[in-house]
Amino acid sequence: MKISRRDFIKNGAKGLVGGIIVSSVPSLVRDIAAAASVPGSYDWEKHYWGFVCDNERCIGCGKCVVACKLENKVHWEPEYNRTWVERYVFTEDDKVFVDSPNAGRDGFAKEPISTKYDGLNIRKSFFVPKLCNQCDNPPCVTVCPVGATYKTKDGVVLVDQEHCIGCRYCIQACPYGARYILPDTSGTHFGQVRVVDKCTWCYHRITKGLLPACVEVCPAGARVFGDLEDPTSPVRRILSEKRVYVLKPELGTEPKVYYIGFEKGVY
Amino acid sequence: MPHLKRAAGLLFLVLVFMFVVPRVMPTPAVLVDFGFHKSNSEQSAEKWAGIPTLYVSTSVCVDCHNDKYTLWQKGNHRVVSCENCHGPATAHLKDGAPEVLNTSRDLCGTCHARLVSRPSDFPQVDMNTMGGDAECITCHDPHEPRAGMPPELPHTMEGRSNCQSCHDPQAHEPFEQIPPQAPHTMEGRSDCLSCHGPTELRGASLPHIPAGLGGTNCLLCHTTGGVKPLPADHTGRTSATCMNCHRLN
Numbered sequence A: 001m002k003i004s005r006r007d008f009i010k011n012g013a014k015g016l017v018g019g020i021i022v023s024s025v026p027s028l029v030r031d032i033a034a035a036a037s038v039p040g041s042y043d044w045e046k047h048y049w050g051f052v053c054d055n056e057r058c059i060g061c062g063k064c065v066v067a068c069k070l071e072n073k074v075h076w077e078p079e080y081n082r083t084w085v086e087r088y089v090f091t092e093d094d095k096v097f098v099d100s101p102n103a104g105r106d107g108f109a110k111e112p113i114s115t116k117y118d119g120l121n122i123r124k125s126f127f128v129p130k131l132c133n134q135c136d137n138p139p140c141v142t143v144c145p146v147g148a149t150y151k152t153k154d155g156v157v158l159v160d161q162e163h164c165i166g167c168r169y170c171i172q173a174c175p176y177g178a179r180y181i182l183p184d185t186s187g188t189h190f191g192q193v194r195v196v197d198k199c200t201w202c203y204h205r206i207t208k209g210l211l212p213a214c215v216e217v218c219p220a221g222a223r224v225f226g227d228l229e230d231p232t233s234p235v236r237r238i239l240s241e242k243r244v245y246v247l248k249p250e251l252g253t254e255p256k257v258y259y260i261g262f263e264k265g266v267y
Numbered sequence B: 001m002p003h004l005k006r007a008a009g010l011l012f013l014v015l016v017f018m019f020v021v022p023r024v025m026p027t028p029a030v031l032v033d034f035g036f037h038k039s040n041s042e043q044s045a046e047k048w049a050g051i052p053t054l055y056v057s058t059s060v061c062v063d064c065h066n067d068k069y070t071l072w073q074k075g076n077h078r079v080v081s082c083e084n085c086h087g088p089a090t091a092h093l094k095d096g097a098p099e100v101l102n103t104s105r106d107l108c109g110t111c112h113a114r115l116v117s118r119p120s121d122f123p124q125v126d127m128n129t130m131g132g133d134a135e136c137i138t139c140h141d142p143h144e145p146r147a148g149m150p151p152e153l154p155h156t157m158e159g160r161s162n163c164q165s166c167h168d169p170q171a172h173e174p175f176e177q178i179p180p181q182a183p184h185t186m187e188g189r190s191d192c193l194s195c196h197g198p199t200e201l202r203g204a205s206l207p208h209i210p211a212g213l214g215g216t217n218c219l220l221c222h223t224t225g226g227v228k229p230l231p232a233d234h235t236g237r238t239s240a241t242c243m244n245c246h247r248l249n
Helices: A005-036 A063-071 A139-143 A169-173 A213-217 A234-241 B002-024 B029-034 B041-050 B066-074 B082-086 B090-095 B105-112 B173-177 B239-245
Strands: A049-054 A083-091 A096-099 A122-131 A149-151 A157-159 A179-181 A196-198 A223-227 A257-260
Touching: A005 B002, A049 A122, A049 A234, A063 A083, A063 A213, A063 B082, A139 A149, A139 A169, A157 A196, A157 B041, A169 A179, A213 A223, A213 B082, A223 A234, A234 A257
Parallel strands: A049 A257
Antiparallel strands: A049 A223, A083 A096, A083 A122, A149 A157, A179 A196
């Protein structure tokens, strides 16, 4: 008996649709189960983290860079940093110089500015700590082709290194240079290499009620961390009392690292 | 056409089998998770939250090292966490491993070497001249760096009586540099308290401070020319030290 073309298409389509529906059940079940689980005793819906860097207080000791490298297994080489410190020098003839020897890891005392910028008429100079701004509107998340980087509910941008394909789009997209590629296994937390890595604001510490390592060791109070949801947090106090600035506000990334003591020319 | 229905049913079953079995059985979970190009952010965040910490924070150190803590709490280094100098304490907590502490001049210089870029109110010294080649900790207790050091200037006379224990030209080297250099030296002087002591010992010949003013902010008026201005040898003085010499009447 011949099957008419109409019947064949009709039944084939039914089977196809049914198959797709049935086959999506396992992953749907998995997603629903995952969505229901809350990470540990920490409720990430109750927090929204913020960070303040005080350029007027930073002394350029580089302890934050060291602490970050140790705490997060970041490579010791200055090419790989989750946080670093930049020195800005403004001269009387309105030139701006920026440097960051070894990313500030060894401090700035070894090579005094007087020898490095010999002959310059320095008007003013200060240090600027840099780290991931954990943008509210993160371009790195937008460009990721596999959805491996995402924003958590408490406002931190993280990378799922098991899904990252190492395409480097996010490194290009980040206006703050906060991302780098893990070169080998010595810096990895979950076993992946040649995937992207970045500052997590020490997500493993803040979810346990500790401060990020860089904030913990800062001897000058130049790094302040706190909950934007909590009116009594030090970050909220600073935001309500001081004039603060963010890096590259014109890009609309809405960074959550707020700077005290800004200056035209700092970017 | 029951055989057509049978064929369609069979086709349906085969298709279901084709979609479900490979998806559920041999496909590794990591592939399924890719789904529509989305990782599971909650699971990933949980993983990030789960990695071990290294720095333990000062509040943990206090549990055992209370003596150091008491000292540290009073000093100017109370804003510097233990692990800043001592390094992360996790290994030390686990097996009591003795820490290897860097006590070099370089370590202190990391923060205190004079740099133009540092905030001007942050304590900075010239590392080439300060204290010769000695390690800083021979004089400065890192937990209370100003213990036994000259007070921050200008200082009051409160609780002090023997001026020359510090202000003595014969005293050891660091004190040669400290005031009084202007306006007077110690030469030919021995009775500091006649000027700098308690009110009743101060020289009666020096101008008195009217009692009603209380010596709160002398320079507010004594720099304007409206009242008697400061004499030339008082350059650089602040209101805080007027009462060290001038008696309140």
